[in-house]
Amino acid sequence: TGRLAGKVALITGGAGGCGLAASELFAAEGAKVGIVDLPRSKGDDVARRLREAGHDVIFAPADVSDAEQVENCVKAVTDAFGPITVLMNHAGILAAVPFLETSEEEWDRIMAVNVKSMFLVSKAVLPGMIEAGGGSVICTSSISAVVGTPMEVLYCTSKGACHMFARALAVEFRDRNIRSNAVCPGFIATAHGLREIELLTKNGVDVSEEAIAAAQGRLCRPDEVAKAALFLASDDASFVNGAHLFADNAYTAI
Numbered sequence: 001t002g003r004l005a006g007k008v009a010l011i012t013g014g015a016g017g018c019g020l021a022a023s024e025l026f027a028a029e030g031a032k033v034g035i036v037d038l039p040r041s042k043g044d045d046v047a048r049r050l051r052e053a054g055h056d057v058i059f060a061p062a063d064v065s066d067a068e069q070v071e072n073c074v075k076a077v078t079d080a081f082g083p084i085t086v087l088m089n090h091a092g093i094l095a096a097v098p099f100l101e102t103s104e105e106e107w108d109r110i111m112a113v114n115v116k117s118m119f120l121v122s123k124a125v126l127p128g129m130i131e132a133g134g135g136s137v138i139c140t141s142s143i144s145a146v147v148g149t150p151m152e153v154l155y156c157t158s159k160g161a162c163h164m165f166a167r168a169l170a171v172e173f174r175d176r177n178i179r180s181n182a183v184c185p186g187f188i189a190t191a192h193g194l195r196e197i198e199l200l201t202k203n204g205v206d207v208s209e210e211a212i213a214a215a216q217g218r219l220c221r222p223d224e225v226a227k228a229a230l231f232l233a234s235d236d237a238s239f240v241n242g243a244h245l246f247a248d249n250a251y252t253a254i
């Protein structure tokens with residue numbers, strides 16, 4: 001039972017932050033869940049805890065910017081649970097440095113983890129999803145896809161790409177019953193969000209409590225992102241395709 005009963009979900013970055021919230025929520029809603037995250041993450045502990053709570057969850061470690069590791073983790077999840085019908089491309093890293101101090105290596109890394117990963121994972125997952133009769137892809141974008149932040153040219157560029165990846169995929173695959181949407185959070189109280197605030201502050205950008213309050217009222221909670229993703233993953237969103245669903249309390253509506 002549950003809104004994702006009968007579905008097999010693969011969540012990248014599923015062991016931390018909003019990815020973890022999604023892993024927990026999707027499992028509670030009846031999905032079988034493959035958590036994909038870095039080998040050094042808490043993926044093993046999270047999967048064990050969720051199994052002990054009676055859910056079907058495995059941890060499939062991978063750096064999602066590495067093609068071979070992606071192939072292996074997708075195979076591990078498919079072998080365990082069958083074809084993946086919900087893919088959440090969530091893993092991502094941030095960069096908050098003055099543009100002129102940004103290195104080529106930093107550019108390559110952020111594009112590899114935030115953008116190339118979606119290409120690699122989706123390419124590995126979609127053939128099985130098509131064979132299974134369809135499914136839902138959710139890409140974690142950001143307010144940074146549409147709002148430029150100082151010190152975040154790389155990050156914003158990567159999220160802009162994510163934004164369009166989700167939309168273009170929707171157009172190409174709707175005739176095969178695959179929906180593809182993006183969830184676009186504002187500042188979230190996760191390791192990523194808090195580190196971002198710390199780095200921006202260090203670089204002279206005002207992201208004080210007052211500034212965040214003016215922009216979006218308060219910090220977003222991980223479960224609020226997970227619940228938006230749940231909607232997109234579920235059949236409740238059966239005609240929602242190519243959408244950008246903002247979870248930002250109107251930050252980008254002003």
Ligand code: NAD
Pocket residue numbers: 012013014015016017018019036037038041062063064065090091092093113140141142143184185186187188189190191192193194196
């Ligand atoms: P987080 O840092 O708390 O969690 C991210 C997870 O991704 C971690 O478990 C990490 O181990 C994993 N990960 C990182 N690199 C990986 C890689 N190469 N391979 C596999 N797993 C990897 O972050 P979060 O707040 O949940 O944010 C993650 C996503 O949300 C990113 O796509 C980010 O751009 C987006 N986002 C975050 C915020 C925010 O304020 N936190 C706002 C908007 C969008």
